[in-house]
Amino acid sequence: MDDLYTKVLSAYERSSPVLAVVGLAIVLYHGLRWLGSAFTMFRAFVAPRFVGPVVNFKQMGEWAAITGATDGIGKCYAEQLAEKGMNIILLSRNPDKLKRVATEIEERFRVKTKIVPFNFTNPLQKYEALKTTLAGYDIGVLVNNVGISHPSLPLLYVKDQVIEDMIACNIRGAIQMTKFVLPGMVEKGRGVIINNASMLGTMPLPYLSTYSGTKACLDFFTRGLQNEFGQKGIIIQSLLPFWVITNMVPKDWKPTFFTPLADDYVRAALGTVGVLDRTTGYFPHTIQRWLFSKLSDYQHYMIMKKALEEARDKNVKDLENPNTQAPAFSNSVTKS
Ligand SMILES: NC(=O)c1ccc[n+]([C@@H]2O[C@H](COP(=O)([O-])OP(=O)(O)OC[C@H]3O[C@@H](n4cnc5c(N)ncnc54)[C@H](OP(=O)(O)O)[C@@H]3O)[C@@H](O)[C@H]2O)c1
Numbered sequence: 001m002d003d004l005y006t007k008v009l010s011a012y013e014r015s016s017p018v019l020a021v022v023g024l025a026i027v028l029y030h031g032l033r034w035l036g037s038a039f040t041m042f043r044a045f046v047a048p049r050f051v052g053p054v055v056n057f058k059q060m061g062e063w064a065a066i067t068g069a070t071d072g073i074g075k076c077y078a079e080q081l082a083e084k085g086m087n088i089i090l091l092s093r094n095p096d097k098l099k100r101v102a103t104e105i106e107e108r109f110r111v112k113t114k115i116v117p118f119n120f121t122n123p124l125q126k127y128e129a130l131k132t133t134l135a136g137y138d139i140g141v142l143v144n145n146v147g148i149s150h151p152s153l154p155l156l157y158v159k160d161q162v163i164e165d166m167i168a169c170n171i172r173g174a175i176q177m178t179k180f181v182l183p184g185m186v187e188k189g190r191g192v193i194i195n196n197a198s199m200l201g202t203m204p205l206p207y208l209s210t211y212s213g214t215k216a217c218l219d220f221f222t223r224g225l226q227n228e229f230g231q232k233g234i235i236i237q238s239l240l241p242f243w244v245i246t247n248m249v250p251k252d253w254k255p256t257f258f259t260p261l262a263d264d265y266v267r268a269a270l271g272t273v274g275v276l277d278r279t280t281g282y283f284p285h286t287i288q289r290w291l292f293s294k295l296s297d298y299q300h301y302m303i304m305k306k307a308l309e310e311a312r313d314k315n316v317k318d319l320e321n322p323n324t325q326a327p328a329f330s331n332s333v334t335k336s
Helices: 002-051 072-083 095-109 124-134 160-188 209-232 262-272 283-293 297-320
Strands: 063-067 087-092 113-117 139-144 191-196 234-239
Touching: 002 262, 002 283, 063 072, 063 160, 072 087, 072 095, 072 139, 072 191, 072 262, 087 095, 095 113, 113 124, 124 160, 139 160, 160 191, 160 209, 160 234, 191 209, 209 234
Parallel strands: 063 087, 063 139, 087 113, 139 191, 191 234
Antiparallel strands: none
């Protein structure tokens, strides 16, 4: 035994300088990586508050096109890109809302606007007309923002049409719009495409499984494109917000550190363009994403179980109650 101990000790003494070098290399490697990440976070979330985004959006082209541009996150992108001097193409369904928002933007920011009433749940054939409408515009920035969901419900309660509309709007809309603008961007060798997916596309959410599935698809689509077009001077960002105060969240939610107003969210998200290709767009959401990334899908579900199941039970009850006017179930998505 003594003999074995002596042998191990002497082997250790012979190799200890090597172990020290390996240890130092590991510490240096992780230290440098940590410093690199901290610097990137600084460039994405801190520096833009003082010196603005690294990307000069106006230099990308004359027009910015934003889908789902009349409310929430999309409206804030439209306003903040107009503030930077870009002309704005607004796309969503309701012509009156479009006119109202366009007039507001023209008056506030002294830029041109174009409104395009279009329902992104439309079948593919109807996209031809949209392509023709957008042809001839020098679109330097595209924000594929439009997206729809349904209230938390078990899959078997969700109508087929709602599911079809969600797949069409959340996936087809972004892919087609991207195909319309890419040729112009490739020709110029510059452009920005922001695809608004969701953090729920990176962690499955029971009772909203189709929604989180469509958002995962958009995230993957975007990451593939980054490798196809990133070398051609085009910035393609996958945006993964967590909760933001808009019509999509319950009406009684108030802004908090983790749940910003759409305007604050978009200001932060624009600062990340050109620095982060795949981001929550908002530093507190990045903290949340990091924390959730340490959990398994099951642990994540257990944490949210109570809230998710309460919402599910309430929605199922509403759905089964013949006296409840539940427009969300016939779904905002099926309006045209
Ligand atoms: N809010 C959040 O917490 C959150 C979190 C993560 C990701 N997101 C994503 O962010 C995006 C914007 O969400 P938001 O919360 O800002 O939504 P929102 O406030 O409900 O605004 C939705 C916008 O899209 C338009 N729209 C809805 N359905 C449409 C359709 N079928 N065709 C064309 N336009 C349509 C609406 O205008 P009309 O009704 O007039 O058409 C409106 O301008 C979505 O993709 C969503 O998935 C949101």
